[in-house]
Amino acid sequence: MSDIANTHDRSLEVTIISGEDLRINDRPIKNNAFVTVKADSCCSPSSHDSTKPDARGESYPYWDEKLHVELPAGSRYIIAEVRRRSSSAGDKLVGTAWILVSDFVGDYTPENYLHFLSYRLRDAKGLRNGIINISVRVITSSCKGASSRPWRSPPSVLEFKTPVDREKNGGTVTGVPVCWKRRYERLMSLGVSGYGLV
Numbered sequence: 001m002s003d004i005a006n007t008h009d010r011s012l013e014v015t016i017i018s019g020e021d022l023r024i025n026d027r028p029i030k031n032n033a034f035v036t037v038k039a040d041s042c043c044s045p046s047s048h049d050s051t052k053p054d055a056r057g058e059s060y061p062y063w064d065e066k067l068h069v070e071l072p073a074g075s076r077y078i079i080a081e082v083r084r085r086s087s088s089a090g091d092k093l094v095g096t097a098w099i100l101v102s103d104f105v106g107d108y109t110p111e112n113y114l115h116f117l118s119y120r121l122r123d124a125k126g127l128r129n130g131i132i133n134i135s136v137r138v139i140t141s142s143c144k145g146a147s148s149r150p151w152r153s154p155p156s157v158l159e160f161k162t163p164v165d166r167e168k169n170g171g172t173v174t175g176v177p178v179c180w181k182r183r184y185e186r187l188m189s190l191g192v193s194g195y196g197l198v
Helices: 180-189
Strands: 010-020 033-040 048-050 062-071 077-086 090-100 115-122 128-139
Touching (some): 010 033, 048 062, 077 128
Antiparallel strands (some): 090 115
């Protein structure tokens, strides 16, 4: 599968589900973690969207929040940055995942298919620093006008794709999804059932 699968502008729906084992200076964070998602584009300004800070999840935050990002043609990555908001110290980076567009565009699934993905985060030093669980769907023109139509029931089992670890880029590394079974069990414990996030 080509790394450059994005040949025209697209809109993405990125659901930030949860994070795991988030730390700053090797200490579990206490609260107020949030996520910003944007496209990596050299051709045009990139839009971005952010979750609200999770005030109660500590180092295992749970957002279940849909974000919308424009993906310009030629973009190779979307970038998910996890930060902790502090009134005294400002927003501090926890970790970053660089997610290849080809992980969810250009395969044999329908363009509006809901992809569940888990990635390891890397801190500013490039060290592993927790996990982020997300889903991604390309919003097609037919989807935008189909909100009133019933959604066909997808499989009942939550599936995580497993893209491999890739090159170092800007001090961070494209994430490695952890074992999908462990992620599934963790999400079930949080009350996420199958494709209920659609």
